[in-house]
């Protein structure tokens with residue numbers, strides 16, 4: 562199949578590949594798998610005291626579209642609050658990368674990875690972000 566230029570760009574020059582220490586309190590880790598193809602995506606976010614995502618890293622075992630989707634979302638979540646990150650939908654990822662219908666589940670994997678990373682961060686912080694917001 563023909564990949565779009567943006568998929569090829571993210572695939573050949575993936576942004577923010579790597580990992581943070583999952584035990585670091587400022588880190589949320591999301592690990593998700595796609596039952597359809599067996600691909601696995603790990604997305605980590607680093608959140609500051611104001612509840613804003615400062616940095617993100619990913620590792621993906623999967624196809625070019627899955628790698629491009631995860632690379633793209635590491636760029637998109639930066640500078641966003643957790644709620645703003647949760648507003649990133651797979652349709653926007655698929656549109657940005659011009660994914661064909663058969664590859665839509667790759668973008669769903671990336672959306673799920675964001676949700677999982679935010680949920681992990683929140684599960685270990687209670688309502689820390691709400692507290693930070695109230696303090697400011």
Ligand code: FES
Nearest residue numbers: 598599600623624
């Ligand atoms: Fe999983 Fe794409 S089918 S690599």
Ligand code: FES
Nearest residue numbers: 598600624627667
């Ligand atoms: Fe399965 Fe891309 S995540 S083909």
